[in-house]
Amino acid sequence: MSRMLGEYFEGSVLLLENLILALKEQGLRVLSYKLEGDLPVIGEVSRLSDLLIDYTDIQSPGSYRLAKEVKGVFRHTQYSPKHLLHYPTQVIYEISDDFEIIRTKDDFPPSVLFGIKPCDLAAIEVLDKVLERDDVYQARRARIEYIVVEECVEPGGTCFCGSIGTGPAVAKGYDIAYARLGDQVLFKVGSEKGLKLVEKVGLTPASDETLRRYNEALNEARRKASRIPPFNVVVRALEDVAVAEGFWREASARCVGCTNCNMVCPTCFCTEFSDYADLSGKAWRERHWFGCLSFTYGQVAGQHFRPELFMRYRHFVLHKFLFYQRQVGLPGCVGCGRCITWCPMGIDLREVVSRAVGYVGR
Amino acid sequence: MRKLSVSVLKLTSCSGCLNEVLYSLVARAELLRYLNISYFTELQDSNAIEDVDVAIVEGSIVNSEQEELVKQVREKSRVLIALGTCAVFGGVQSLRAGEDLRTVVLASYPNPDHIKVLPEVKSVDSVVNVDYRFSGCPANGEALARFLVKLVMGGSESPIVESLCSECKRKGILCVTVFDGKPCLGPITLSGCGALCPSFRRGCYGCYGLNALIVDREKLEEFSKVVERLGMSREDFMAMLKAFSYSSLTKSSSSR
Amino acid sequence: MSVDKLIPMKGRVTKVVDEAPLVRTYHIVVNGFPTPLPGQFDVLYVKGMGEVVISISNYAAGDRSLVEHTVRAVGAVTNYIYTNVGVGSYLGIRGPYGRGWPIREFEGHDVLVIGGGIGLAPLRALIKHIAENRSLYGHFILLYGARRPVDMLFKYEYEEYSKIPNSTILFSIDIPHTGWKGYVGFVTDLIDRVKFNPQNTVAFVCGPEVMMKVAADKLVKKGVKEDRVFLSLERRCRCGIGICGTCQLGHYFICKDGPVFSYQDVKQYVTVRGL
Ligand code: SF4
Ligand code: SF4
Ligand code: SF4
Ligand code: SF4
Numbered sequence: 001m002s003r004m005l006g007e008y009f010e011g012s013v014l015l016l017e018n019l020i021l022a023l024k025e026q027g028l029r030v031l032s033y034k035l036e037g038d039l040p041v042i043g044e045v046s047r048l049s050d051l052l053i054d055y056t057d058i059q060s061p062g063s064y065r066l067a068k069e070v071k072g073v074f075r076h077t078q079y080s081p082k083h084l085l086h087y088p089t090q091v092i093y094e095i096s097d098d099f100e101i102i103r104t105k106d107d108f109p110p111s112v113l114f115g116i117k118p119c120d121l122a123a124i125e126v127l128d129k130v131l132e133r134d135d136v137y138q139a140r141r142a143r144i145e146y147i148v149v150e151e152c153v154e155p156g157g158t159c160f161c162g163s164i165g166t167g168p169a170v171a172k173g174y175d176i177a178y179a180r181l182g183d184q185v186l187f188k189v190g191s192e193k194g195l196k197l198v199e200k201v202g203l204t205p206a207s208d209e210t211l212r213r214y215n216e217a218l219n220e221a222r223r224k225a226s227r228i229p230p231f232n233v234v235v236r237a238l239e240d241v242a243v244a245e246g247f248w249r250e251a252s253a254r255c256v257g258c259t260n261c262n263m264v265c266p267t268c269f270c271t272e273f274s275d276y277a278d279l280s281g282k283a284w285r286e287r288h289w290f291g292c293l294s295f296t297y298g299q300v301a302g303q304h305f306r307p308e309l310f311m312r313y314r315h316f317v318l319h320k321f322l323f324y325q326r327q328v329g330l331p332g333c334v335g336c337g338r339c340i341t342w343c344p345m346g347i348d349l350r351e352v353v354s355r356a357v358g359y360v361g362r
Numbered sequence: 363m364r365k366l367s368v369s370v371l372k373l374t375s376c377s378g379c380l381n382e383v384l385y386s387l388v389a390r391a392e393l394l395r396y397l398n399i400s401y402f403t404e405l406q407d408s409n410a411i412e413d414v415d416v417a418i419v420e421g422s423i424v425n426s427e428q429e430e431l432v433k434q435v436r437e438k439s440r441v442l443i444a445l446g447t448c449a450v451f452g453g454v455q456s457l458r459a460g461e462d463l464r465t466v467v468l469a470s471y472p473n474p475d476h477i478k479v480l481p482e483v484k485s486v487d488s489v490v491n492v493d494y495r496f497s498g499c500p501a502n503g504e505a506l507a508r509f510l511v512k513l514v515m516g517g518s519e520s521p522i523v524e525s526l527c528s529e530c531k532r533k534g535i536l537c538v539t540v541f542d543g544k545p546c547l548g549p550i551t552l553s554g555c556g557a558l559c560p561s562f563r564r565g566c567y568g569c570y571g572l573n574a575l576i577v578d579r580e581k582l583e584e585f586s587k588v589v590e591r592l593g594m595s596r597e598d599f600m601a602m603l604k605a606f607s608y609s610s611l612t613k614s615s616s617s618r
Numbered sequence: 619m620s621v622d623k624l625i626p627m628k629g630r631v632t633k634v635v636d637e638a639p640l641v642r643t644y645h646i647v648v649n650g651f652p653t654p655l656p657g658q659f660d661v662l663y664v665k666g667m668g669e670v671v672i673s674i675s676n677y678a679a680g681d682r683s684l685v686e687h688t689v690r691a692v693g694a695v696t697n698y699i700y701t702n703v704g705v706g707s708y709l710g711i712r713g714p715y716g717r718g719w720p721i722r723e724f725e726g727h728d729v730l731v732i733g734g735g736i737g738l739a740p741l742r743a744l745i746k747h748i749a750e751n752r753s754l755y756g757h758f759i760l761l762y763g764a765r766r767p768v769d770m771l772f773k774y775e776y777e778e779y780s781k782i783p784n785s786t787i788l789f790s791i792d793i794p795h796t797g798w799k800g801y802v803g804f805v806t807d808l809i810d811r812v813k814f815n816p817q818n819t820v821a822f823v824c825g826p827e828v829m830m831k832v833a834a835d836k837l838v839k840k841g842v843k844e845d846r847v848f849l850s851l852e853r854r855c856r857c858g859i860g861i862c863g864t865c866q867l868g869h870y871f872i873c874k875d876g877p878v879f880s881y882q883d884v885k886q887y888v889t890v891r892g893l
Contacts, residue, residue: 039536062588064540078536088532092624095665099628099708134861135622243890254584257576258549259524263531270863272522273856277511277666279363279392285668287624289532290864294524295575297864298892300854301520301693305867309576311892315866318893323869344527344539344549345588517667517698 009187009203010210016178016185017048018201019148023112028145031084032114033077040066040077042084051115059157059337062346071182075156078342080266081113081120085140086127089288092136092273097281106136112146118167119159119336121149123266125173129328130269146193151179153217155225158337160350162225163234166334169218179214186214228350229357231321231331237357238321245310247359251352252313254345255293261316261339261349262291267324267332270297292316317352363514367398367414371435373421373428373486374455379446379496380420382503390507396514416441416513418506422448422455423484436490441513443494445506447606449486450497451571456483456608457601485609494518499569499606502554525549525573526566530557538565545594547602550577550585565594572607623859626663626710627651632684634704638769640691641736642700643675648711651683656743657718657822657850657878660685661858662699663710670695671855671873673740674714675772685711688739688771715858716877719744719848724820727846728756730812732833734805734825735764738771740850740877741824749782758782759812763790763805763825767798786812806832809840816841822878824850831888834881844882851877851884868893 023030024046032045033052045051056072058065064078094102113120124147131137152159152168161167170177175194178187186206189195206214228234241247262268272290277283290297292315298306306312324332333349340348372380387394400412411431417439423429436442444450452459459482486492496506512519526548530537538544538560546565548557552573559566577585586599603611633645646662654660659673670693676686691700703709721744729748733741748755760779764770770789779787788808790801801808806829819842823833830849837847853872855865860874868887870876887893 039541041534041536062540063543064537078531078541079534083534088534095710099665099710101625103622103625131861133623133859242893245891253580256549256581256585257525257573258527260527260531260537260549263528269861271856272862272864273668274522275666275668276508277515278390279396279511279514283666285624287862289528290522290862291524291528292863294522294528295573296522296524296854298854300852301696305853306892308892314893318868319866323866326869327871342537342540344537344546345584512667515666516702517664518694520694 007189008206008211008214009189009198010206011185011187011201011203013053013180013183013185014048015201015203016051019176019197020045020048020114022197022200023114023146026145027110029109029111030114031111032116033074033079038066042077042079042081045114057156059341060346061158061340061348062343064341073154073180075152075159076117076120076336076338078264078338080264080336080338081116081124082127082266082268084111084113085124085144086131086134086137086269089286090136092285092287094282094284106139108140108143110143110145112148113144114148115150116147117336118149118151118170119161119334120266121147121170121173122161122164122166122330122334123336126267126324126328126330126332126334127269129330130267130324146175146197147173149174149177151177151218152225153179153181153221155221156337158340158348158350159225159335160227160337161335162222163228164231164331164333164335166331168221168225179218181210181213181217184210186210225335228354233357234353235321235325237359238318238353241356241359242314242318242322244359247356248310248314251317251355252310255309255313255347256345257293257295257309257312258344259291259293260342260344261347262293263289264338264342265320266336266338267320267334272296292319317349321353363396364516365396365398366416366510366514367400367412368416368418369400369412369414369435369439370418371420371431373419373432373449374424375421375446375448375453377420378500379448379498379503382500383418383445383506384503386503386507393507393511393514397510411435411438413438415439416443416510418443418445419449419486420445422452423480423486423489424455425480429484429489432486432489441493442490443496443506444486444492445496446501447497447499447569447571450492450495451487451606451610452483452485452608453499454605456604459483459604459608483608488609495521496554497552497571498554502556505554523573523575524553525576526551526553526555526557526560526570529553529555530560533557533561535560538563539592543592545589545592547589550582568602568606570606572603572610574607574610623861624712624857626661626712629685629709629711631703631705631707631709637688637771638764640700641688641769641771643686643688644699644703644709646685646687646709646711647682648685649682651685651711652714653677653679653683654685654714654743655718656721656747657740658714658716659740659858659877660687660711660713660715662687662695663712664695664698664703665708665710667698668695669710669856670699671858673850673877675739675742676746677743688736688742690736712858716873717875719822719850719878721747724846725754726756728758728814728819730759730814730819730821730837731761732805732809732821732823732825733760733762734829735769736771737825737829737850738762741822742772742775744822745779749778752783756784756818757814758785759814760785760787761790761805761808761812762788763792763808765792767791767795788812804832805829806836809833809836819846821847823848827851827888834885838881844885845880847881848878849881849884851879851888
């Protein structure tokens, strides 16, 4: 029987191991959420047990805990694929005494993003467009040979992908997607490459019963992850409150401008540059992440275009919900909830944008 | 490239910052060749204040002689650098602010009559115009050395003002507040240390000083509730703020 | 793999012109530099100090391309250039970047140019373009204001400007000055002192943002359409190619969508404080 794209397959959780090994056999580096000591990070894995397969992340505004439990449901960490594709700090070149430029070589081996989440995939799609002219990002991106997505049967405590439409299932942009239904795993294939891989691993077509369970689980997950009004409603509301200073002062009253939200957001891409020199005539430039909540964002020599914090907070929210849409045709917020979980003040973006909806006409 | 005359002035402080700077300079023989250090309390015994390109002031002001001295140094220097949290914010000496002066003096000196101190602790910043600030307890000597290289080259630097969390996140450190539930002053503290404490999985205690360009009284109050909830007593929190951010607490708006 | 787009070309300073206090024009020769358009900008790199975005105030195309940048010493990098860069110095240069003045689109129109202070720099190449292609444009008006006479840029060229046929040129200063025969007051006041046909006029404005907003509102009130009033905007701008995100104004990247915008396009953003 020949297998086709769009077909569903199933297998036991252990088949994920075969998948990882098959990818490694091709000489690829497999990157996934994993533990380093007791810390959940994103990085290279070599077998299934490296993944956070027996853990559950318990997320709420300002808090993240990891619980070990068999058949855990793992979402994501402070890190996202952004950490791999859009490096936090990078020397971009060195320049010699006689103005000769030595470019930094950036060796990024051919890799696989494994077990990333639907929101992560949506974020990559955003970065692909907004960093279109960033050759380091694009070169690294081109080295991602496969994307294997784990769909979310159970959204996390701060997730709201359902409202944005970026999760909990994926529709395109992946090679293989899988969903964990207890010991069983349901696989979807999104590309010819992915299909070949599935054939190698020896999956069987999904039974009607498994499909039914899958659809049920995903529908339930979508319902749970719809924690703010629908994206379009939020967009219209924000268009209206954009000019209401009072709304933004109130929304940012507890914000201390620490930029954690910017740093962990999988679609935030802003960078700054720092210059260094030594007296031998050598100099170098460094490029690093920069958050719009920091004081300096909007400042130029002699004046400041966003001197007050509420202005920068407003830019963060409007960029995510209005401006990306106008810039690259996609929502800039993928509903991952990271900015909520990792905000030390526990400021809840969902509340802010939901309140905007209520604010209309006041 | 030109040789710079530098005077280094030490006020009330522990000399920790100057030590950091010394380490960084000793490792940079090429930079030292361009610095003509004309007055360095720690190394030389010359009290004549000369006209200089750069004055580096460490320490806070606790008596009127020091205040006078700083004003004179300001007049005689093209560029004035406040080095360390004492110079920028007042530093640990500020812990005595608000206490009865005599009690404080008696606690440290058996013969307090020779001790001349103001009831207040002042940062250099609050007395004269400061061109560049390198806060930190101790300050980051490497950062100052890198800056001196630029000065020798005839340039300078515009600071990027951000909280410690930016630095912490760029380094890929898992947040100790959110992940471990430990109180951390990073969100309200200026960056510059390289997120030293969080990299050892400890909370920041704010030694680079308050990011007062953002954090006003109301935000500070909100923040105090967060660290209190995570187990830091209000007294401890206030003591840390007083020790490392005193001048920005006493001013209604920051001079930065 | 490297960020090739952020690697500068090597330029050599061949001439430095004193314009005004703290303002100098630097002539930079760069082999094979692409020919800019009026209103575009370059990113100048000073080794070890950093980069700065500077509008192109004049250029000459060719193999040994010559680009002129008028720099005011306000920040760390511009101060360095002002005090240390002279004839023979090397600077890194990237560009030309951004969308300049829509000169082709408005051929056949009357042109009203309004500049304030250092804002004349990005307008200079435009004025030269109009002078050199005189028949392509109608009546030409230049309104230029500065704080004091000494702050006015390109004074050595005013005579040349005054010879542009079918043109009106008015100057203003903010602070009264002995010997000044022109207007004293805001440059935007001059809009009331010239005659133009709003239906056939395109306006190119550059100066402090408040001044540009006043000018734009005034012109619109007089009947110039919002999509025919063009402003050259400034923001914190780093990479020049729309990847660093620091220059955003609403959904625009000043560097790649601007720096020149029609008032119609940016009105929704520039009229809201801090947006
Ligand atoms: S704004 Fe917050 S919820 Fe949205 S994508 Fe960024 S981190 Fe996730
Ligand atoms: S939200 Fe802020 S930091 Fe994030 S991409 Fe937008 S402007 Fe940059
Ligand atoms: S993480 Fe929270 S407190 Fe920090 S800048 Fe973002 S919203 Fe403000
Ligand atoms: S550990 Fe501290 S400094 Fe680091 S992100 Fe968390 S709160 Fe900020």
